Amino acid sequence: xxxxxxxxxxxxxxxxxxxxxxxxxxxxxxxxxxxxxxxxxxxxxxxxxxxxxxxxxxxxxxxxxxxxxxxxxxxxxxxxxxxxxxxxxxxxxxxxxxxxxxxxxxxxxxxxxxxxxxxxxxxxxxxxxxxxxxxxxxxxxxxxxxxxxxxxxxxxxxxxxxxxxxxxxxxxxxxxxxxxxxxxxxxxxxxxxxxxxxxxxxxxxxxxxxxxxxxxxxxxxxxxxxxxxxxxxxxxxxxxxxxxxxxxxxxxxxxxxxxxxxxx
Amino acid sequence: xxxxxxxxxxxxxxxxxxxxxxxxxxxxxxxxxxxxxxxxxxxxxxxxxxxxxxxxxxxxxxxxxxxxxxxxxxxxxxxxxxxxxxxxxxxxxxxxxxxxxxxxxxxxxxxxxxxxxxxxxxxxxxxxxxxxxxxxxxxxxxxxxxxxxxxxxxxxxxxxxxxxxxxxxxxxxxxxxxxxxxxxxxxxxxxxxxxxxxxxxxxxxxxxxxxxxxxxxxxxxxxxxxxxxxxxxxxxxxxxxxxxxxxxxxxxxxxxxxxxxxxxxxxxxxxxxxxxxxxxxxxxxxxxxxxxxxxxxxxxxxxxxxxxxxxxxxxxxxxxxxxxxxxxxxxxxxxxxxxxxxxxxxxxxxxxxxxxxxxxxxxxxxxxxxxxxxxxxxxxxxxxxxxxxxxxxxxxxxxxxxxxxxxxxx
Numbered sequence: 001x002x003x004x005x006x007x008x009x010x011x012x013x014x015x016x017x018x019x020x021x022x023x024x025x026x027x028x029x030x031x032x033x034x035x036x037x038x039x040x041x042x043x044x045x046x047x048x049x050x051x052x053x054x055x056x057x058x059x060x061x062x063x064x065x066x067x068x069x070x071x072x073x074x075x076x077x078x079x080x081x082x083x084x085x086x087x088x089x090x091x092x093x094x095x096x097x098x099x100x101x102x103x104x105x106x107x108x109x110x111x112x113x114x115x116x117x118x119x120x121x122x123x124x125x126x127x128x129x130x131x132x133x134x135x136x137x138x139x140x141x142x143x144x145x146x147x148x149x150x151x152x153x154x155x156x157x158x159x160x161x162x163x164x165x166x167x168x169x170x171x172x173x174x175x176x177x178x179x180x181x182x183x184x185x186x187x188x189x190x191x192x193x194x195x196x197x198x199x200x201x202x203x204x205x206x207x208x209x210x211x212x213x214x215x216x217x218x219x220x221x222x223x224x225x226x227x228x229x230x231x232x233x234x235x236x237x238x239x240x241x242x243x244x245x246x247x248x249x250x251x252x253x254x255x256x257x258x259x260x261x262x263x264x
Numbered sequence: 265x266x267x268x269x270x271x272x273x274x275x276x277x278x279x280x281x282x283x284x285x286x287x288x289x290x291x292x293x294x295x296x297x298x299x300x301x302x303x304x305x306x307x308x309x310x311x312x313x314x315x316x317x318x319x320x321x322x323x324x325x326x327x328x329x330x331x332x333x334x335x336x337x338x339x340x341x342x343x344x345x346x347x348x349x350x351x352x353x354x355x356x357x358x359x360x361x362x363x364x365x366x367x368x369x370x371x372x373x374x375x376x377x378x379x380x381x382x383x384x385x386x387x388x389x390x391x392x393x394x395x396x397x398x399x400x401x402x403x404x405x406x407x408x409x410x411x412x413x414x415x416x417x418x419x420x421x422x423x424x425x426x427x428x429x430x431x432x433x434x435x436x437x438x439x440x441x442x443x444x445x446x447x448x449x450x451x452x453x454x455x456x457x458x459x460x461x462x463x464x465x466x467x468x469x470x471x472x473x474x475x476x477x478x479x480x481x482x483x484x485x486x487x488x489x490x491x492x493x494x495x496x497x498x499x500x501x502x503x504x505x506x507x508x509x510x511x512x513x514x515x516x517x518x519x520x521x522x523x524x525x526x527x528x529x530x531x532x533x534x535x536x537x538x539x540x541x542x543x544x545x546x547x548x549x550x551x552x553x554x555x556x557x558x559x560x561x562x563x564x565x566x567x568x569x570x571x572x573x574x575x576x577x578x579x580x581x582x583x584x585x586x587x588x589x590x591x592x593x594x595x596x597x598x599x600x601x602x603x604x605x606x607x608x609x610x611x612x613x614x615x616x617x618x619x620x621x622x623x624x625x626x627x628x629x630x631x632x633x634x635x636x637x638x639x640x641x642x643x644x645x646x647x648x649x650x651x652x653x654x655x656x657x658x659x660x661x662x663x664x665x666x667x668x669x670x671x672x673x674x
Contacts, residue, residue, distance in 0.1 A: 011406065138364045138403060162363045165405035211358040214320060218351045218359075219372040219419060220343045226367050226374035226383065 005064065006132050014058050015134040019234040020143040022242055026050075027131035029246040034123035039256035040116045043123025046249055050126040060133050068129055076121040083114045137161050145227060155225040159212070167205055174200050269332060270296045270427060270458055271317055271349075276326030278312055286312045287323070288482040294460060296426070299453050301469035301490070302462040304479035305504035310431075310462035311354070313479070317429050317460065318349040347376060350420030354432040356412035357404070365391070365407075365415050366400035372423040390422040394448065395585035410441035417448070427458040434468060443602035444588075446472055451584050454626060470494055470508035471530050471603075478503050491528035510535055533606040536613070537641050553612040554646040555605075556619040557630050560590040562652040569594035571650075572619065581608055583622040583629070591621055605633045612645045619650075 010016065015023065030050060034043035054060045089109025097103045135143075141161075144154055174197050178184065183193035271294040278287040286309045294300055302310045315321040316328050319335055319342045328335045330345055353359040362368040366387055373386040391397055394414040404412060413433070420428065433449065434442035446468065453459050463469050469476055469490065476493040478486040480503040486493045491511065494500055500507050507515075510529045518524040522542050529535040556578065558568060568590070572580055581600030582588045591598050600607045600618075608618040620630055627649065634647050 007403065008406065011403070136403070138367075138401070141363070158363045158367070159361065162361065162404065166357050169405075208358065211353070211355075212361060215353060215359045215361055216371075217342075218318060218320065218346055218353075219423065220346050220375045221371075222343075222375040222377075224371075224374045225362060226370040 006068075007136055009060055009064060009133050010136040013060065013134040016136070016139075017232055018134070018238045019232045020135055020139045021146070021234055022238050023131055023135050024143060025239075026242045026246070027127045029242075030127040030130075030249065031124050033246070033249045033253050034120050034127065037120075037253045037256060038116075039253075040119035042249060042252050042256065043116075043119040045252070047119070047123040047126040049245070050130045054126075054130055054133055058134060065129070065133075068133075069125065072121055072125040076118055079121075080114045080118050083117060084110050086110070087113045089113075139232075142227065151225075158225060163205075163208065163212075166208065167201060170204055171197065171201055268295045269293045270330065271460075272329040272332070273313075273316070273323075274327045274329065276316065276323040276328060278309075278316070278321060279324045280312075286482050287316075289326070290482075290484055291326075292477060292484060292487055294427070294458060296458055297453070297456060298458055299449070299472065299474045300458075300460045301473035301476045302460065302479055303464065303466060303469050303476055303493075303503070303505065304462075305464055307481075308479040308503070309482040310464075310479055312482075314351070314429050314431050314460070314462050317427070318346050318351045320351070343376075347423055348425050349427045349429060350423060350425035352413075352416050352420055352428065352430045352433065354435055356409070356416040359416040359419065360404045360412060363403055364400070365396065365402050365404070365418075368404070368415060369418045369422050372419060376423060386422040386424070387418075390418040393421055393452070393585060394418045395589055397589070409436050410438075410444065413437065413441075413445060414448075421452075425457070427460065428452060430459070430461040432463055433461050434463070434465065440601075442468070447583070447602045448585060451626070454629070464505065466494060466500075466505050466508050470510065478505070480504070491530065495528060514538065531603065531606050533609055533637070536610060537637075540613075541641075551615060552643060552645045553614070553616040553618065554648055555608045555612055555630065555634060556617065556648050556650055557627050558619055558621045558650045559624055559627055559652065560587050560621050561624050563650075564652070566594065567652070568621070569596050572596050575617075578617045578619050579608075579611060580619045580621060583620060584626050586623045587621040587626075596621070605630055609634060609637055609645060613643065 030046045034046050037043055051065065055062055055065060084106050085104045087110035088105075088107050090107045090112070092105050092107050093111065095103055095105035138158075138161075141154055141158055144157075145151065178193045178197065182189070184190040273290050273292050275289050275291050276287055277285065277289055279285045288309075290313065302313065304310050312321060316323055317330075319328075319337060322337050330349065335341070335345060360368050362371055369387045369390050370383045373383045378386060387400070388397075391399060394417050396411065396414050396418060399407075399411070399415070404415065407415065413436075417428075428449075430449070433445055437445060449459050449461070449472070461469070461473075471490075473490050476486075476488065476490045477484055478493055478499065485503055486496065486499050490508075494505075494508050494511055497507055510531070513535060514524050514529050517538065522538060524538055527534075529538060558571075560568070572578065579599045580591065580596055581604035582591045582598050583604045588598065588601060598621075604620055608620055611618045622630070631647050634645055637643070638645055
């Protein structure tokens with residue numbers, strides 16, 4: 001399961017011990033710069049740099065990373081094909097008529113815009129994956145707490161996060177039991193089996209909820225879900241390269257703005 | 265008023281919504297520091313009864329007493345009770361609430377109002393007790409079944425309860441995990457905790473418990489020391505249980521003319537003693553081996569492994585979580601991790617030496633157990649405490665049964 005894999009990779013990441021704030025700054029900074037950049041070069045450079053950082057010093061397996069990128073790649077690939085025909089401007093590079101009276105054309109403007117969208121998707125995906133593959137959810141909860149998000153909301157998120165894996169394991173067991181007894185052999189049976197699976201999961205989640213209350217009562221619950229041990233502090237030597245990188249990326253964005261001559 | 269009684273049930277009854285009576289008039293008591301096994305088949309009422317110990321269930325009739333005071337069910341009294349009676353559920357996934365080990369173990373202390381430093385200390389101590397130091401930032405879904413069980417226990421230990429109640433403690437664990445867990449329960453009991461477990465595993469309950477309570481259909485059908493509680497075949501069958509193998513074997517030997525002592529065998533060692541007594545009258549080896557005791561708290565890192573490597577004939581066992589961790593750190597292969605003293609006595613009877621790694625508080629148990637066995641059997645087994653200062657990591661200077669000069673006889 002992808003969420004289990006993401007969390008496992010994050011737990012083992014070389015960057016696990018770097019402050020969540022530093023990683024958040026890098027990921028969000030890159031993401032914003034990718035979005036505001038008028039040129040495809042900045043998101044492309046950002047995406048490649050963050051991917052290389054994840055794979056080489058971060059020791060994220062190339063295969064796992066590649067698997068994760070497949071989803072956004074397919075989605076953006078299909079979107080870009082549509083955009084190529086939807087957008088206009090500039091000279092016509094290629095056109096054809098699939099039906100009489102309907103002409104589809106690809107223009108230079110559409111190619112530029114589509115390339116920009118493709119590069120932005122790549123750059124932003126890399127930025128988000130950087131955060132997801134180096135920062136376990138539990139560290140993010142600490143970050144949220146530091147950011148002033150209400151404790152009740154974070155407590156709820158922590159309990160939901162804890163129970164996702166339990167319910168997921170139960171769903172997987174029920175599904176396997178159904179498959180072993182040919183529960184998904186025919187479309188009608190598949191619908192029945194799936195609805196039974198959902199029903200069973202609802203009942204077991206209800207029971208798990210009751211057990212949760214019992215478990216909390218057994219340990220004198222008084223409205224407190226403790227925080228994780230203190231988060232890693234922000235260290236100068238990890239913050240400096242992030243700031244320098246973002247400054248470099250930012251200056252490229254500024255240089256690429258139309259008023260400054262723009263990118264070729 | 266009985267001062268050493270910590271829990272008592274006086275004719276308690278419990279009826280579930282729907283009118284099914286799960287507990288039908290039960291009376292018993294638990295003394296401080298006891299190891300009690302509630303044994304019965306599925307549906308006998310064990311879990312229901314256990315939940316009454318910390319006030320999770322309020323008996324419909326009768327009275328539950330804690331520390332000779334009737335349990336009160338207002339919020340404040342229940343908090344006090346639950347602080348002193350820790351409950352470990354059968355399924356650790358249902359007990360572990362928080363997304364990291366640290367947060368889960370800290371849950372109890374935080375809700376009891378400890379300050380940040382005290383919470384940190386309580387978590388550290390509890391995790392060390394269960395052998396999970398360094399697991400603080402791990403997430404529960406990345407832990408094995410045995411590790412989850414230990415996290416659940418640590419979560420309860422962090423509140424420093426006097427009584428620990430375990431519902432089916434070994435369910436879902438492999439044999440090695442079960443042995444390690446039972447060893448941990450022994451260790452906690454040695455530290456002064458009263459331990460109550462529910463189980464339908466008679467082989468587990470028989471050698472471990474000081475007292476067994478057999479439950480059937482919401483009633484106690486027998487309550488006694490394990491050899492008597494499990495010794496009545498009719499009662500055991502009535503409870504849909506089986507007679508422990510050692511008891512059955514002892515009964516069969518008795519029927520075949522072997523002199524079976526009045527005290528029934530509780531371990532393989534006891535059984536071997538019965539057979540050897542019949543055959544030889546005493547140890548079958550001319551010179552029994554020695555049991556060496558190494559205190560891991562007093563030994564410098566690396567010394568033990570060098571000592572063990574220099575003496576390939578000495579088999580090593582470890583008692584207690586700290587000792588096992590120390591052995592793992594020093595890459596010492598452990599042959600015995602449960603029932604260590606008895607296994608080392610058996611080895612000594614074959615003329616072989618063994619080393620028991622343990623901590624200061626548990627080291628004394630070795631001598632006591634070996635002395636008791638020697639008095640009963642007439643054998644003479646030496647227990648030698650290794651002198652940490654004089655331990656030489658040099659080449660082997662002794663054969664089996666010859667320990668050189670680096671130990672001090674106890």
